[in-house]
Amino acid sequence: MPRPPDFSTHIGSLSSRVFSGLAAKAAELRASGATVHMLSVGDTFEEPPPSARVDTLTTDTLPGIHKYAPPGGLPILLDAASDRTERLGRRVPTDRLQIMSGATAGLSVITETLLDVGDEVLLPSPFWPLIRGIIAKRGATPVQVPLMHALAEMDVEAALEAKVTDRTVALYVNTPHNPTGAVAPAAAEDAFVRVAQRHDLWLIFDEAYQDLHFGEPRAPLWTRDDVQDRYVACHTLSKSYGMAGARIGYAHGSADVTRALRGVQAFSTYSAPTPMQVSGARALNDGDEFLERRRELFAVAGNETAEVLGIDRPAGGTFLFFDATPYFRDGETDALPFLDRCLDAGVLMTPGAACGTDFASWVRICFTSEPIDEHRDALERLAGVLRA
Ligand SMILES: Cc1ncc(COP(=O)(O)O)c(C=O)c1O
Incomplete structure (x- = not known):
């Protein structure tokens, strides 16, 4: 049936209005020349390892660099990714890799x-905000299971089991x-693996x-023998x-x-951008030292952030997540007024509600967006709001 001006029903739940007011205010403040530390997005301030930078890509040295790559990926990147999987604990051969x-x-x-x-996906929350929409735009249902904020204390298996239905597939x-x-x-x-096995x-x-x-790296879950028939990483x-x-x-x-x-990828973007695949191969091949130093830098920034917030240090990643309830003023029921005060002080962070419906009073902060000196300025500003 023709239906303009209506869109696919699957995109109905995608917009993230919870954040748009703060983001608009941050843009206005920046336009007026005010300092705003953008600790909302998980980007990083450093350029990639030297051999992986765009500066190194020239048609002289890489003839054909603007052509399509094979849908599976450029052989040099597939080889580099395969080598990388071996260093991570289990070699995945190139014919089982998709760029x-x-x-x-x-x-x-x-x-x-x-x-x-109509399928359901168990989605431990809080979560990376985009994953909910990625599942929803497929027409499947993300079933939120609050547990990632309290992994050590929770009965993870019971929490997941309670949300399994006959429509759960992943x-x-x-x-x-x-x-x-x-x-x-x-x-x-x-617990993750047992639930997946029990319910196929x-x-x-x-x-x-x-x-x-x-800390000491854990072997990635996909290296386990008992998941080989049911995982995608x-x-x-x-x-x-x-x-x-x-x-x-x-x-x-x-x-x-x-x-x-590979079949679905060919109908999506056909192939990933060829020049960036060359850069990617170089990063994977040459980037171990870069990574080592990066981990050290990020751990310092993460630890100092945790200290200001009075929460546990991060074990990895680029974010921390905290319950802002102690900083609420009378009558406040979610983290938005607190986030607004932080923004007035020059720090933009993400409302926890973007990471799950159970986390409206929580806040996500990225500790890798800025070089450490700038990050320390952000932390001082944040500490001022926490003390107020
Ligand atoms: C958990 C998680 N998965 C996936 C992504 C997406 O990464 P990419 O930049 O490759 O799209 C992010 C980015 O923030 C993330 O945090």
Whole structure:
């Protein structure tokens, strides 16, 4: 049936109005010349490792760089990603790897590949805000399970079990985690896997922060023998190598899963941008020292942020998440007035409501957006609001 001016019903729940008022005010303040530390978005201030920068890409040295790449990915990047998986704990051969245009697009391809309209996905909350919309725009239902803010204390298995229905087909797992900065302990990892096995669910592993752990690294979940028949993992170079604008990532699963992903990917963007695939290969091959130093820098910024907030230090990632209730004034029922006071002091952060319906009184802060001196200025301003 013709239907202009109506859009797909699947996009109905996508807009994020909870944040737009603050973002508009931040833009006005910046336009007026005021300092606003943008600690809302998980970007980083550093340029990528030297060999991976766009400055190095020339048609003289890389003839054909503007042509399409094969839908599966450029062989040099597939090889580099395969080597990287070996360093992470389990080599994934190139025929089981699919290059993606970053993890946002990659997870869209994954949800289109695995999910049908009406399916339910267990979504541990709080969560990375975009994942809810990625699942919803597929026409599937993200079923929020509040547990990531209290992984050590919660009975993770019971919380997930309580939300399983006969329409549940997948469980999304992200560790190290946006927004809490937590790394799932072994007991939680086992619970994720047991629930998936018991109910025959796909496990969707979002590995965006796989390299950003501040303690001893844990073997990634996708390296476990007992998930090989039911996992899809999605990685990105955005966070590890400061390449968010390059839009490069990679995904993998069993041979059947990867074949299916490749089919869907071809109908999505056909292939990821060729020049950025070259840069991505260089980052993966040459970036280990860069990563090592980055982890150290980020851990310092994360620890100082945790100290100001009086919460546990991050175990990984680029964010912390805190309950702002102690800073509410009389009559306030969610974190928005507190966030507004922080913005007046020059610090923009994300309302916890964007990370799940149970977190309206919480706040997400990124500790990797700015060099440490600027971040310290943001923390001083924030401390002033906390004390007020
Ligand atoms: C948990 C998580 N997954 C995926 C992404 C998306 O990464 P990309 O930049 O590759 O789209 C992000 C970005 O913030 C993230 O935090």
